[in-house]
Amino acid sequence: MGGASSRDQRAETSNRLEDESSNSTSFTDEELTKLQSDYDTGGVEKVKTVVQQKVTELDNTELNVAVTGQSGVGKSSLINAMRGLGLNDEGAAEVGNTETTKKPTRYKHPNLPNVCFWDLPGIGSTDLPANKYLKEMKFTKYDFFIIISACRFTENDTKLAKEIKRLGKNFYFVRSKIDNDLDSNRKGGRQFNEEEELEKIRNDCVSKLQKAGIPSPRAFLISNFDLNLYDFSLLNKALEHDLPNIKKSIYILALPIISLEIVEKKRKELRKRVWMLATLSGGIGAVPVPGVSLGCDIGIVIGGIIHFRQCLGLNDSSLQSLAKRAGKPVEDLKAVVTTPLVGGEITLDVINRLAWGAAAATISVIEITLDIIPVIGSIFGAGSSFLVTYKLLSDALDDLTESAQKVVTAAFGTENDAK
Template sequence: MFLEYKAIEDINRALENNDTHAAASISQSYLTDLDSIPLKIAVTGVSGSGKSSFVNAFRGLHNSDERAASAGVVETTIKPKAFPHPTNPNVTFWDLPGIGTKQFPADHYHKLVKFEKFDFYIIVSSDRFRENDVKLAQRIVEMGKTFYFVRAKIDSNLHSEQKSQKNHDEEKTLQEIRENCIQGLKEQGVTTPQVFLVSNFELHLYDFPTLQETMERDLPSHKRDVLILALPNICSSNIKNKKEVLRSQIKFHALISAIVAAIPFPGLSITADLSILVSVITQYLFQFGLDKKSLEKLSSDTRKPLDDLKAVLKYSCSGKDLTK
């Protein structure tokens, strides 16, 4: 928010001095800077806890996608590896090796993976959080940064519970898992632990919406907007937040268009407007998952014909097929 206010102040000052070129330049620089604000998210935990699958789910990818992090039943991450967000490349998810392995012993883990470079940390476990997880959390706090305990593979636990018990109570099971994790962390010296229960394959269920709200609240405003645009479109609140972030940028695009229109050069205004319009609409399609590749994935996930999805989008856009 501070960056936006600063840009608006600079633009107003330039316009007061009748320097439209500077005003347009400031607007363009602001939009360019927004697209280059880095956000580095570390996902770590013990071997085989589901880190890679969580990274893929957060990025809106299946484990089978060619851009996905390798996932398996054993430790598959042998060194820190960066995975850019598919539509927001300035957002990078770092899939870190499991702590406590021979190559990455707990006492030297933070140095080996260069812990200090990340914006925040997600510590993943598929059962109880262990001593090494707590050591990680303590080190992160010492650096003045934020971490989140994520209990993954919740769907697997619920499925096993459902098969083993005749009168299965999902809410009761979830509460027992949460309390078990919290109690384990308290026993290891964590005073007020918060644990988020997550399914890597049904990200909209359980505690992921609460996790994303907490992350948004903890980040500074300029990083918060970057995170919002990187979040998968799993619920209406995500889409609404993305809409507000993108809406806040419209005035800067409009100012550039207006200033170009004031230049007495035949055809320049129309050409510039078309360029701006195509660029902005393309960005919106990607952000809301309405581009061709995203619709193909949605068609596969929902088992609805791709042509039906495209027909709805075409109708909403006054007959224009924007997915080509």
Template sequence: MDNPHDDEQIAEIKKELQTNGCVSAAAKIQTYLDELDNIQLNIAVTGESGSGKSTLVNAFRGIHNSETKKAAPTGVKETTIKVTPYPHPNYPNVTLWDLPGIGTTKFPADKYLKLVEFKRFDFFIIISADRFRENDVKLAQEIQKMGKKFYFVRSKIDHNIRDEEESQGSEFNEEETLKEIREDCIQGLKGCVQSPKVFLVSSCKLHLYDFPLLEKTFQEELPAQKRDALLLALPNISREIIIKKKEALQARIKYLATMSALGAAVPVPGLSFAADMAMMVTTIRKYQATFGLDSESLQRLAQTVGKPLDELRSVMTSPLAGKEINKDLIIKILCSSVAFLSLMTAEEGSRFIPFFGIPAAMGLSFVSTYQSLNMFLDMLAEDAQKVLGLNLSMISHWV
């Protein structure tokens, strides 16, 4: 998934290289990558008490409700009494804000948007556990007037499906039941909200029902610079999301490889290799966290699915599986590749060739870094697919 500003950025980097040299161009690339990592995305989640706001906030962040230190508190009573930010554990630039229910004493409907500081949010998710109420409609109308996006989410759908199946017995049809629930919600909003869309979601089973469609809608309607920020923070609920994450990370590798090439222009033996290893460790750790394969994320997943951590790790087959990412591990894996060793030997040897040596070393450094990062990204994406497969097979036994 190439960033739409790629051509502009590449042109600026080339200009910087021609004007101020390799060091300055490398710094410009690093600034650009830092900006991508720090794009702020603020998502507001609101609804009446008991609608499932906090549970959705936790599920989106991959955090179990029982994690008292990091989870948004849940309960049948109104547990949200103030506007509360919950940063994503791996991508703190993405924050979900658990808002108090609209229409409460402290947050009356007519002053709600002002009190919650409406302007800071990129979009709103309005949640209801049954029908959307008058206050929900009023909020949507005000958001619409101010030109921001909002999405109606009908929560706890798994409970409704279970109840309907029990009451209807052999006559039960899940597809028809979902259609009826959706249409009932939409009919209640028509005439009050322009072109209402309602997404049916179960926070306990995000891979089911309409959450994948909601995620796709976010991606289509968010500004281009915010799309990757959302994508990389999403939980791995489908193979499609893992593939999209891989593509987004892959699009950045050319910049990292270019930084490696620019570093190789410095005529100091071993310096380029040391810088590359430090960069690779940082980058691969980021890949690991994005795919939810770091220790903390795997522990949360194990808690959510009720399985031992070792069982999740057992399906991962890459050399990175279950290991701390550090320089020694990366060097060990790379040194098992004949192609990488050949490139590194050629890069260091080419430095001593007059005139053409440094350009050759730069080209070889680009190729070795590009290929290595793609290899590690492939490894982790494949492990993420295997963990997802195990996770979905576990959940399917509960449905």
């Protein structure tokens, strides 16, 4: 019985680490090869320097998303929704039907300040001709563009898309307020199949964009008030496919927590950071962990846990915003949280209460499978604080992910499971 349990545990750990290494580790293959070479020539300290540079790059890389369209199409509502904010939340973009913006307006992500959404006035809603519009809006600074329409895409929208393409940037057509269209049909007493109606709207958008000269256009149908409906997941997949490695990771971590699918995507991205932070801990500032003869850099562990908590939407402000959007008391969401890592300051005492000191018994399993992690397995062996930090952060991420899953289920039910 005990042997079977041990084998199962080893298999689970191995699968988890294989999951990490089979996905991007935020290093390219060339960078991993260089990492090995750096270790051969400069030892562990040189590797730590390279890893620290990568962590700094991840923390400091900016992602700038431009949202443009005519007044009243729902730009502000979409910007708020993609940041997980409601109309009355702090930092929310003002929603209205009057075009008040004559220049780009920046809205920072509430948990990731290097992620910014920019509200741009529609190309036909300013006094600027098209050739000056691109310069005034500083198009070269944005990573991609979302062009929104509430009914049909105009000649100005297609002209804008062509100029964006000329600059080598990606753009995505979003047809907003789809729920309003469907509600109008229902109120009119018309009998219709919702899926067929959505496909009709989608095909009409694509057909008109093709006629306007946009090659292979894609149009995504969105409800700004319920991102779980219609094509928001398809839009995310398109963006994730098109964005370069680090920006893709940042975009995923910035997504609002609205489904179990998104929680899982975030878990995979955060898992990539665990081994990097563990590498940085490697024996510096080691603080003994009860039940383990080794220590770790508690500052790195606590900083990692706080970052995980924010990205998974488990900080207090994110839970408040989620509760408002779901129409549930925030107490109902907090009631399903099962980890002491949520709701207060992260201290050594909090970590000790989780009884992770008992991880000493399972560290040998990680030692056996460390060679799955590129390069690092050959650098740190048994007796390293790398192992303790890795185990602590891995278990913290698992705990927080489980609570995030429960929060999403409490907020939206089970319908939003990964598809």
